[in-house]
Amino acid sequence: MSLNIDQIIKKSQEACVLAGVKLTTKRKNVLIVLLSSIRPLSAYEIFERYKDQFNESLPVMSIYRMLDFLIREKFVHKLETANQYIACAHITCDHQHETPQFLICDNCHVVKEVGIKRNIMAKLEQSIQSTGFTLSHQQLELHGICEHCQNKPK
Amino acid sequence: MSLNIDQIIKKSQEACVLAGVKLTTKRKNVLIVLLSSIRPLSAYEIFERYKDQFNESLPVMSIYRMLDFLIREKFVHKLETANQYIACAHITCDHQHETPQFLICDNCHVVKEVGIKRNIMAKLEQSIQSTGFTLSHQQLELHGICEHCQNKPK
DNA sequence: ATATGTTATGTTACAACATAACATTTATAG
DNA sequence: CTATAAATGTTATGTTGTAACATAACATAT
The missing domain is CATH 1.10.10.10 (Winged helix-like DNA-binding domain superfamily/Winged helix DNA-binding domain)
Incomplete structure (x- = not known):
């Protein structure tokens, strides 16, 4: 360990x-x-x-x-x-966390946990709330290819 | 039908x-x-x-x-x-579609498909690309409670 | 019309993910 | 020390999805 x-x-x-x-x-x-x-x-x-x-x-x-x-x-x-x-990538952090956002590499399956900038999330939420919807379990999962796999020749 | x-x-x-x-x-x-x-x-x-x-x-x-x-x-x-x-909620539309975003009601399981405003998505993408990650299958799924279920007494 | 290739569908078996229902063990408050 | 609540074990089963191979349906060329 x-x-x-x-x-x-x-x-x-x-x-x-x-x-x-x-x-x-x-x-x-x-x-x-x-x-x-x-x-x-x-x-x-x-x-x-x-x-x-x-x-x-x-x-x-x-x-x-x-x-x-x-x-x-x-x-x-x-x-x-x-x-x-x-x-969670932030167990040792003390501050309040941003909405977690996961970048999932569909090639090597590595996942990077990043926070969503508060102002972006706020806009997203705002546009959602205008539809009458209330968010819970906030978490975004986005699929793609990580930097490492992009630079590697197939 | x-x-x-x-x-x-x-x-x-x-x-x-x-x-x-x-x-x-x-x-x-x-x-x-x-x-x-x-x-x-x-x-x-x-x-x-x-x-x-x-x-x-x-x-x-x-x-x-x-x-x-x-x-x-x-x-x-x-x-x-x-x-x-x-x-898809937009089969009959001719225009190019926005990134689909699904608002999923965890109570009644109804799903609303809305587009993400292009400028919000652009900012999100930009913040993601700064990490070296390249998005594919763009689609957001957000869970919460729909307007109807909020207004209904449990 | 027959042969051949291609795409669509059927069949069987199983892998992978997850929960229900109930039994037993362990920790701890009175 | 024992009642009780929390944690864990056990067994059975439900749900989602794919692999591998067979057959059917249809198009095209001869």
Whole structure:
């Protein structure tokens, strides 16, 4: 477990104490699996890696429940367009977050989490609210090709 | 089949002739199923409704292939966040379309297809391109509560 | 009219993603 | 220490989607 991951876990522990919820060992380990991956993972991939990394086999059903918990506590995002899960890039930040926006490379499947500039999001919201619609779960998922894959010859 | 659907099908037929592809009876019927629904439908729901509406049972596999065709020809959109399909709201329009944006009501599951204002989309793209990422399949899916459901008491 | 190629559709089997329902274990408050 | 709530395990099943291969329908050339 890299130093960086250590720090993120520590921060998550603290956040859980504040929220009055428990980051159990297994929940923590699922988060570590996600933090260890450069790509988002499906629940079944997490299942496989958990086995490898911790030498213990969790039921997939439990993985889903732990993911629910981690999503509820905002340590993990679900990419709805890919049916995959990814650790939040901002667990260690203290400030209020911008609307998360995921740039998903359809070639190498790397995902970059960036914030949407507040003024752009505000305009988007404004144009949406004029239709009478109220947003919830704000999150944008955009598909394309990352810089690295563009510069690489096929 | 309502008059309106009739007109849309006619327009689709013409577009297929222009594109040199065939809108077969079954493909057309799948499109009619979607046009007849106020909500997006999953492939399996289309399967059920096709049976009801046309008194004929298509294999689900064929439904998927017909959906592929209809999406390729831009008569249908896939909502990636819901794994559902919906007829394009603009089949009968002649003008170049804006980036489609779907407002999905998480309460009644109605979907409204609106265009994103070009200047907002341009800014969004610009902020994305500054990260080196190149967009493809442009489409936004936003979840929330529609006007109707907001005004209704729970 | 027959052969051949091409596109569309059918069939079977299965992979991948996800949840329901209920049982058991573990943590902790009284 | 025990009642109870939370977490996790177990089993079964539902939902979405694709792979691989077969057949049907139609067009075109001879």
